[in-house]
Amino acid sequence: MNPHSRDIDWTPPPKDPERPADVRRILRLFRPYRWRLTVVLLLVAASSLVSIASPFLLRAILDTAIPHGRTGLLSLLALGMIATAVITSVFGVLQTLISTTVGQRVMHDLRAAVYAQLQRMSLSFFTRTRTGEVQSRIANDIGGMQATVTNTATSIVSNTTSVIASIVAMLALDWRLTVASLLLLPVFVSISRRVGRERRKITAQRQKQMAAMSAIVTESLSVSGILLGRTMGRADSLTRAFEAESEQLVSLEVRSDMAGRWRMSTISIVMAAMPALIYWAAGIALHFGGPTISIGTLVAFVSLQQGLFRPTVSLLQTGVQVQTSIALFQRIFEYLDLPVEITERPDPIRLEEVRGDVRFENVDFRYDADASEPNLSSVDVTVPAGGSLAIVGATGSGKSTLSYLVPRLYDVTAGRVTIDGVDVRDLSFDTLSRAVGVVSQETYLFHASVAENLRFAKPDATDEELAAAARAAQIHDHIAALPDGYDTVVGERGYRFSGGEKQRLAIARTILRDPPVLILDEATSALDTRTEHAVQDAIDALAAGRTTITIAHRLSTVRDADQIVVLDHGRIVERGKHDELLAMGGRYAELVRRDARLAPQDAEPAAPKQELAALDAAG
Structure with a gap:
C-alpha cells in the first residue's frame, strides 16, 4: 500500500x-x-x-x-x-x-x-x-x-x-x-x-447493474461455470441471461448520458x-x-x-x-464501513513456540444472531498436543463449523477455543496463522506455477524445501515428470491436475507451512478409493507429530484417532475410541454401517467383516 x-x-x-x-x-x-x-x-x-x-x-x-x-x-x-x-x-x-x-x-x-x-x-x-x-x-x-x-x-x-x-x-x-x-x-x-x-x-442504478453483469461473468465464465453450463446444456440460456442484463445496462447508460x-x-x-x-x-x-x-x-x-x-x-x-x-x-x-467481525486485540499475545494443545470449552456458536437454535451448543473437547481428534456426524451436524473456530474463521458466540491455554481471540493473527494449518476438501490453487503455489505458504522456501515437501506429500515424482517441472502453470483453479494431485499439492503446501495444529476438513471425501489411499498416506506423513483435528465423512479414515466425537445438530452425542463407540451400538455404529453399505464393491470395506457382523447382530 x-x-x-x-x-x-x-x-x-x-x-x-x-x-x-x-x-x-x-x-x-x-x-x-x-x-x-x-x-x-x-x-x-x-x-x-x-x-x-x-x-x-x-x-x-x-x-x-x-x-x-x-x-x-x-x-x-x-x-x-x-x-x-x-x-x-x-x-x-x-x-x-x-x-x-x-x-x-x-x-x-x-x-x-x-x-x-x-x-x-x-x-x-x-x-x-x-x-x-x-x-x-x-x-x-x-x-x-x-x-x-x-x-x-x-x-x-x-x-x-x-x-x-x-x-x-x-x-x-x-x-x-x-x-x-x-x-x-x-x-x-x-x-x-x-x-x-x-x-x-x-x-x-447503473453501477448495480454493472455489478450484476460482473457476477454473471465471474460465475459462468470460470472453469467450473463453463463445465456446469456445458454439461447441463445451459450455454444458450446463460447467453440470453447475459444479453438481458447487458440490455438493461444499455438503457441505463443512455439515460445517464441524456439526463x-x-x-x-x-x-x-x-x-x-x-x-x-x-x-x-x-x-x-x-x-x-x-x-x-x-x-x-x-x-x-x-x-x-x-x-x-x-x-x-x-x-x-x-x-x-x-x-x-x-x-x-x-x-x-x-x-x-463494513463492520469487521474478526479483529485482533490491541495488545495480542504472540507465542514463540506452540505446543498444540487445543480445547473447546463449552462452545456455542450461531451463524445468525437471531436464530432460535444455535449451530453448535455446549461443545467441550480437549485435544492434547500431538493427539488426534476425529469429528463425525451427518451432513449439517456442525463438523466443519466446529473446525473453523480454531483458526478464527468465525468467533464463538459463547465459551472459548484455546491453543496452549490461550483464547484464540487473544492471539495475534500471525501466531494463529503459524499455529494452525487447514487442508480442506476443495483445494484452491492459483493460476500460477506449481512452485508459486507452494511458496504461497512460505515465500522464502528454497527449491530443495519445495522438493522435500512434495516428496513427503508423494507428489514430487509427478511434478518432476511435467514438461516444465515446478515451473508448470497449474491452470485456473488447478484444473490441469486431478483431484488427488491437487490434494497432495495442498498437503505439500501445508508441510512447508509446518503448523503444529492441523485441520483436515474432509480432505479425501471427494476422491475415489484408490486415490484416497494415496492421499491418506500423504496426510499420515503430514499429521505425524502434530495435533490433528479431522472432519470425516468416510469413517475408514478416522479409525485410529485418539478420540472420536459424534455431532448431531451441533451437540456431542457420543465420544470415545473407534472400538468403544462400535460397542455402544449408537449413532457412530449407524454411521459405520452406512459406510459399509455405500462402499464400492471392488473397494476395501469401511469396516472389517467381523465388525460388520457384530453390528448386524446388534441391530
Missing part, C-alpha cells in the same frame, strides 16, 4: 443530513497530497490570470496600435499575446501532470483500502456476497471515479479563477454590459443542480447567443444616442464574456460530474 494512504483517516464522519453525503470524506482523500495540490492550484490560478491579459492586449491593438499606426507597439502587443498563450500552455501541461498523478494516487489508495478491508472480513461475508459484486466495487466503481478525482479539483479552481478574473475585467470595461451578462447565471446553476441529482440516481441533456444544451445556446445580443445592444444604444463604446472595448468585452461563459459551463458540468460520482463514492464507502 502507498505509504501516503496510511495518513488517511478512513473512519466515516458524523452524518450531516443538510449536506451531500460523504463530501467531507471525499475531500479527506486528498489530504496526503495537499502540498502537490497547492502547487497545482497556484499554477492554475496563475494560468487563469495570465489568460485574462489577452483581451486587454487585443483592445490596445484595435483602439491604439492599428488606428495610430504604431507598429512598434503593435509588435510588442502581438508578442505579448503569443507569450500569454505559451505561458498558459506550459502551466496547463504542468498542472495536468501533477493533478493526474495525484488523482491516480488517490484511486490507488481507495483500491488498496477496499482490498485490505475485504481481507479483514470474516468468512461469512464472502459466503453471502457474490464474487462479481466484490470485483465490480474495486474495478467499475473506483474506475468510474477517475475523471472526478483526477480533474475535478483543478477544474474547479481553474474555472472559478477564470470566472472571477473575467467578471472583474468585464466590470473594468463596462459595468452595464457586465450586469446584463450575469442575469441568467443563477438560472443556469439551478438547472445544472437538478441535472446532477438526476444523473446521480441513474449512476447508482438533462436538452437543458444543458439550452444553456449553451443562450451563452452562445450572448455576444450577438451584446453587439445588438451596443448598436441600438449608439443609434439612439446612448453611451459610445469603442470597437476595441466591445471586442475585448465579448472576448472576456466568452472567457466567462466557457469556465461557467465547465463549472456547471463539473458540478453534475461531482454529484454523479458521489453515488460511486458511496458504494466504495459502504465497503470501507
Whole structure:
C-alpha cells in the first residue's frame, strides 16, 4: 500500500443530513497530497490570470496600435499575446501532470483500502456476497471515479479563477454590459443542480447493474461455470441471461448520458447567443444616442464574456460530474464501513513456540444472531498436543463449523477455543496463522506455477524445501515428470491436475507451512478409493507429530484417532475410541454401517467383516 494512504483517516464522519453525503470524506482523500495540490492550484490560478491579459492586449491593438499606426507597439502587443498563450500552455501541461498523478494516487489508495478491508472480513461475508459484486466495487466503481478525482479539483479552481478574473475585467470595461451578462447565471446553476441529482440516481442504478453483469461473468465464465453450463446444456440460456442484463445496462447508460441533456444544451445556446445580443445592444444604444463604446472595448468585452461563459459551463458540468460520482463514492464507502467481525486485540499475545494443545470449552456458536437454535451448543473437547481428534456426524451436524473456530474463521458466540491455554481471540493473527494449518476438501490453487503455489505458504522456501515437501506429500515424482517441472502453470483453479494431485499439492503446501495444529476438513471425501489411499498416506506423513483435528465423512479414515466425537445438530452425542463407540451400538455404529453399505464393491470395506457382523447382530 502507498505509504501516503496510511495518513488517511478512513473512519466515516458524523452524518450531516443538510449536506451531500460523504463530501467531507471525499475531500479527506486528498489530504496526503495537499502540498502537490497547492502547487497545482497556484499554477492554475496563475494560468487563469495570465489568460485574462489577452483581451486587454487585443483592445490596445484595435483602439491604439492599428488606428495610430504604431507598429512598434503593435509588435510588442502581438508578442505579448503569443507569450500569454505559451505561458498558459506550459502551466496547463504542468498542472495536468501533477493533478493526474495525484488523482491516480488517490484511486490507488481507495483500491488498496477496499482490498485490505475485504481481507479483514470474516468468512461469512464472502459466503453471502457474490464474487462479481466484490470485483465490480474495486474495478467499475473506483474506475468510474477517475475523471472526478483526477480533474475535478483543478477544474474547479481553474474555472472559478477564470470566472472571477473575467467578471472583474468585464466590470473594468463596462459595468452595464457586465450586469446584463450575469442575469441568467443563477438560472443556469439551478438547472445544472437538478441535472446532477438526476444523473446521480441513474449512476447508482447503473453501477448495480454493472455489478450484476460482473457476477454473471465471474460465475459462468470460470472453469467450473463453463463445465456446469456445458454439461447441463445451459450455454444458450446463460447467453440470453447475459444479453438481458447487458440490455438493461444499455438503457441505463443512455439515460445517464441524456439526463438533462436538452437543458444543458439550452444553456449553451443562450451563452452562445450572448455576444450577438451584446453587439445588438451596443448598436441600438449608439443609434439612439446612448453611451459610445469603442470597437476595441466591445471586442475585448465579448472576448472576456466568452472567457466567462466557457469556465461557467465547465463549472456547471463539473458540478453534475461531482454529484454523479458521489453515488460511486458511496458504494466504495459502504465497503470501507463494513463492520469487521474478526479483529485482533490491541495488545495480542504472540507465542514463540506452540505446543498444540487445543480445547473447546463449552462452545456455542450461531451463524445468525437471531436464530432460535444455535449451530453448535455446549461443545467441550480437549485435544492434547500431538493427539488426534476425529469429528463425525451427518451432513449439517456442525463438523466443519466446529473446525473453523480454531483458526478464527468465525468467533464463538459463547465459551472459548484455546491453543496452549490461550483464547484464540487473544492471539495475534500471525501466531494463529503459524499455529494452525487447514487442508480442506476443495483445494484452491492459483493460476500460477506449481512452485508459486507452494511458496504461497512460505515465500522464502528454497527449491530443495519445495522438493522435500512434495516428496513427503508423494507428489514430487509427478511434478518432476511435467514438461516444465515446478515451473508448470497449474491452470485456473488447478484444473490441469486431478483431484488427488491437487490434494497432495495442498498437503505439500501445508508441510512447508509446518503448523503444529492441523485441520483436515474432509480432505479425501471427494476422491475415489484408490486415490484416497494415496492421499491418506500423504496426510499420515503430514499429521505425524502434530495435533490433528479431522472432519470425516468416510469413517475408514478416522479409525485410529485418539478420540472420536459424534455431532448431531451441533451437540456431542457420543465420544470415545473407534472400538468403544462400535460397542455402544449408537449413532457412530449407524454411521459405520452406512459406510459399509455405500462402499464400492471392488473397494476395501469401511469396516472389517467381523465388525460388520457384530453390528448386524446388534441391530
